[in-house]
Amino acid sequence: MKNIIFIAPPAAGKGTQSAILEKKYNLPHISTGDILREEAKKDSELGRYISEVLSSGGLVKDEVTYELLKNRLSQDDCKNGYILDGFPRNIEQAYKYDEILNSLNQELGYVIQLDISEEILEKRITGRRICEDCGSVYNINSDNEKPKQESICDKCNGKLYQRNDDNITSFKNRYNLYIEKTKPLLDYYAKKGILYVINGNDSVEEVSKRIDAVLKKGM
Ligand code: AMP
Numbered sequence: 001m002k003n004i005i006f007i008a009p010p011a012a013g014k015g016t017q018s019a020i021l022e023k024k025y026n027l028p029h030i031s032t033g034d035i036l037r038e039e040a041k042k043d044s045e046l047g048r049y050i051s052e053v054l055s056s057g058g059l060v061k062d063e064v065t066y067e068l069l070k071n072r073l074s075q076d077d078c079k080n081g082y083i084l085d086g087f088p089r090n091i092e093q094a095y096k097y098d099e100i101l102n103s104l105n106q107e108l109g110y111v112i113q114l115d116i117s118e119e120i121l122e123k124r125i126t127g128r129r130i131c132e133d134c135g136s137v138y139n140i141n142s143d144n145e146k147p148k149q150e151s152i153c154d155k156c157n158g159k160l161y162q163r164n165d166d167n168i169t170s171f172k173n174r175y176n177l178y179i180e181k182t183k184p185l186l187d188y189y190a191k192k193g194i195l196y197v198i199n200g201n202d203s204v205e206e207v208s209k210r211i212d213a214v215l216k217k218g219m
Helices: 014-025 032-040 045-056 062-073 091-104 118-127 168-182 185-191 204-218
Strands: 004-007 029-031 083-085 110-115 128-131 137-139 195-199
Touching (some): 014 137, 032 045, 032 083, 110 185
């Protein structure tokens, strides 16, 4: 299986779709946001720096992100492909990612853009809740995606939490950053002939089917 990168604004469903693909194709799901959130829990200078940046909605310094990502991609479970979510986020990171791939003898694979309206994203951001134990994602603003019991995970009974940066102010920051810095990457990958644009405005199942159709064609 080839590698898959998702490029999409915050709360477009990258995490949810990655988790589906992870199971279906047995590929590791690598989210730079998750890696950084883990690091931010540590009581160290680096942990405190990352934690501050995460709550502001800004971007963590490139050298920190590169190091953490390269370490993760060098692990054995990535040899037969992986799903990358949250990286690259700007053109410098895209060039750096090309270098990392070269050094690991890997290819870019598929770049999948989830195309989605800002209005839907705002609703998802404010309603998103995540299980602190198993990472399952819910949305209290959607009848199909809310948990059966308030604040409790349907799958493992874990407690649900809201991410620090899932508020409107931080969303606007992250969304503007996406438009300004990340969206231009789409051109970079379109020119390489590996960009697939998926309409992400519909249900999780519908979007998942569209992604599957793309992957099946390229397999
Ligand atoms: P995400 O989970 O992808 O929404 O990322 C959450 C936060 O982690 C972002 O708002 C950034 O602060 C940080 N982050 C994630 N990926 C990157 C990256 N590639 N470069 C810099 N910061 C990142």
